[in-house]
Amino acid sequence: MNNVKELNKWANTHTYFTLDLVRIALGVFLFVKGVYFITNIPYLVDLISPIDNIGGGMFLIHYITPAHLIGGIMIAFGLLTRWAIIAQLPILIGAVLVNFMGEMHSESLLLALATLAICLFFLFYGSGKHSADYYFKMYQ
Template identity: 35%
Template sequence: MNLLQKFEYWGDRHHPKWLDVIRIALGIFLCYKGIDYLRNTSELIGLMTNRSPFGSFLIILLAHYVTFAHILGGFLLIIGFLTRLACLIQIPILLGAIILVNITQDVTRPYSDLFLSIIILLLLIYFLIVGNGPWGIKLPDEKKRQITE
């Protein structure tokens, strides 16, 4: 059993059902943010242009990646299918949001997004380790493995 399988096994055994409610809420929030970015793509591109060293084509490409990843990853988190993959595609986005966007703003202002971004990042890392939980959709080989154990 390699290290990844040990993490999966530990995550499957130590996952209370109330954490699935948090996973579903996180997925709903990420879907909402993705739809919000889809509605306000020009504002997202403007924010990324002001704070990143990339060219305009790469910024447009990143803005579309962020939008698509939030919507798809949020949906996958809601239904609990491919949870680790959904978290893995979200983590670079949150790291970029913390490093490029939120750190350059005034952190002490009343409605700073830095703390929200850090909380979301920590939740994504947690669900990357523990997986989808008992209320998630399981792959066929996961169902067989749980029956035999």
């Protein structure tokens, strides 16, 4: 718990508006990806087909889209950012692994790696000073 408090103090003293814009863009991207998966279920089924023989294909479909939708909104507003990113990490790691297990799509691999790297950064950095977390902490 003390490590999280120390990380928050460091992040609040070293906050930049551009990092907040990157966090908001990440949240909007994940939300749009969730909407895209909801409107194109066959595309999502095709994406997870290399790991479908392991089992839990229907669970994955029902986990990926709500996690992207709700997590994207939470990340964009900076509300429980670290928890929302923790929910995104298995999806993003799976997105990277699916490219190696099935047909390689270099553009989706690069997108998944970039999103994973940004999520890992915000997992340690937190939501920053211009977020709902900071607002609730300071004005409650």
